[in-house]
Amino acid sequence: MTSTKKSVSYIYDADISDYHFGPGHPMKPHRLAVTHSLVFSYPQLHNKMKVYRANKAKANDMVKYHCEEYVNFLETVTPYNMLSFTKPKDREHFGVGADCPVFDGIFDFCASYTGASLQAAHLLNQESCEIAVNWSGGLHHAKRLEASGFCYINDIVLSITELLKHFDRVLYIDIDVHHGDGVEEAFYQTDRVMTVSFHKYGDNFFPGTGDIVDIGDEAGKYYSINVPLKDGIDDAAYEAVFNKVIKSVVEVYQPSAIVLQCGADSLADDRLGCFNLSVAGHAKCVEFVRQLNIPLLILGGGGYTVRNVARCWAVETGVCVGEELVGKIPDGPYSEYFLPDYGFHPKNVSPKENGNTREYLESVVENVLELLKQAAHAPSVQMQDVPADVFSEESDDEDMDPDVRNSDVEKEKRVAHEAEFYDVQASK
Numbered sequence: 001m002t003s004t005k006k007s008v009s010y011i012y013d014a015d016i017s018d019y020h021f022g023p024g025h026p027m028k029p030h031r032l033a034v035t036h037s038l039v040f041s042y043p044q045l046h047n048k049m050k051v052y053r054a055n056k057a058k059a060n061d062m063v064k065y066h067c068e069e070y071v072n073f074l075e076t077v078t079p080y081n082m083l084s085f086t087k088p089k090d091r092e093h094f095g096v097g098a099d100c101p102v103f104d105g106i107f108d109f110c111a112s113y114t115g116a117s118l119q120a121a122h123l124l125n126q127e128s129c130e131i132a133v134n135w136s137g138g139l140h141h142a143k144r145l146e147a148s149g150f151c152y153i154n155d156i157v158l159s160i161t162e163l164l165k166h167f168d169r170v171l172y173i174d175i176d177v178h179h180g181d182g183v184e185e186a187f188y189q190t191d192r193v194m195t196v197s198f199h200k201y202g203d204n205f206f207p208g209t210g211d212i213v214d215i216g217d218e219a220g221k222y223y224s225i226n227v228p229l230k231d232g233i234d235d236a237a238y239e240a241v242f243n244k245v246i247k248s249v250v251e252v253y254q255p256s257a258i259v260l261q262c263g264a265d266s267l268a269d270d271r272l273g274c275f276n277l278s279v280a281g282h283a284k285c286v287e288f289v290r291q292l293n294i295p296l297l298i299l300g301g302g303g304y305t306v307r308n309v310a311r312c313w314a315v316e317t318g319v320c321v322g323e324e325l326v327g328k329i330p331d332g333p334y335s336e337y338f339l340p341d342y343g344f345h346p347k348n349v350s351p352k353e354n355g356n357t358r359e360y361l362e363s364v365v366e367n368v369l370e371l372l373k374q375a376a377h378a379p380s381v382q383m384q385d386v387p388a389d390v391f392s393e394e395s396d397d398e399d400m401d402p403d404v405r406n407s408d409v410e411k412e413k414r415v416a417h418e419a420e421f422y423d424v425q426a427s428k
């Protein structure tokens with residue numbers, strides 16, 4: 001691990017972990033409380049970061065990408081009035097249902113994780129830090145007009161849009177076990193964002209998209225990269241593929257900012273995943289991206305075995321500040337989660353058979369490198385008038401008191417970047 005110091009901001013809203021998707025649902029916001037508790041049991045982590053309590057996003061922020069009727073629906077629907085809503089034409093209540101239930105406080109939940117991602121993007125825009133971390137964000141499946149895969153509002157699309165106000169080119173990297181379909185779709189036709197997703201593909205694995213032949217369209221052609229993998233990939237193979245692909249992508253694209261979605265369902269023994277990555281293997285991706293020395297937004301994502309999600313994101317917070325977490329996890333309210341050894345690197349209890357042959361992975365990498373040859377180097381952008389920053393009207397960073405909620409921030413002045421989106425719903 002390098003010891004080069006970076007200034008790191010950590011954005012957190014304690015309310016986020018109080019929401020419940022419902023009994024038996026694999027998405028547990030509680031994992032964020034466990035992660036946060038772990039991070040804060042290490043002074044060498046939190047003393048090296050500026051910690052901010054997240055501002056809640058407002059509907060006005062969300063409609064910068066999502067349809068107003070969908071955002072209004074999320075704002076007003078409850079488990080008790082659900083049946084009174086008329087279904088939108090040809091749609092089942094904007095994608096809500098078993099995977100994406102309507103639960104108590106659904107809009108506030110979205111406002112919390114989305115606000116934290118927007119705040120993180122704002123801090124990077126203001127050059128207040130080199131790395132901004134929001135473990136509650138990274139909900140990459142949400143679509144413009146519907147919820148999908150436990151995701152309602154796409155905080156990633158919104159925060160990338162925020163970054164585009166200050167950065168010419170944003171690279172989005174997704175190491176969740178699932179394809180980052182919502183983000184790819186939003187930026188499928190622009191070269192201002194390159195999306196690179198490493199994910200399980202095939203066997204009807206959710207969401208079913210992310211084939212290697214899906215490469216972007218129009219101005220975005222060659223700026224969507226998919227790295228389809230099979231069950232059981234291990235640390236060594238993943239690292240080799242990840243490093244080769246990202247090294248080439250960065251050489252060609254020369255991003256001015258990077259967003260890294262660190263979905264922890266790519267870890268071994270995830271309740272919904274199928275890879276064999278260890279916490280250390282997963283964290284190596286974060287280290288590789290960190291050492292590129294490009295402004296970096298770190299987000300969470302999937303992750304359904306709570307104890308391992310917390311271990312992973314605590315270790316990766318350590319990577320951000322240049323501190324390796326070793327030894328036993330200290331006593332704390334969730335100590336029993338880390339039995340039997342209280343360590344950060346649990347044994348892989350049920351390893352999956354590795355379906356990725358060397359030949360297969362080599363062909364995937366070769367294919368990606370060929371695609372990159374077609375992409376223009378560092379495509380230039382015509383920067384229009386730079387719109388007002390999300391929070392700059394009322395506060396600048398000097399005034400944004402760490403750990404103090406700034407609830408009355410005016411966000412109305414934000415300007416949409418409609419042209420940046422692949423408006424898949426435009427013909428509805």
Ligand SMILES: [Zn+2]
Nearest residue numbers: 176178265302
């Ligand atoms: Zn996932």
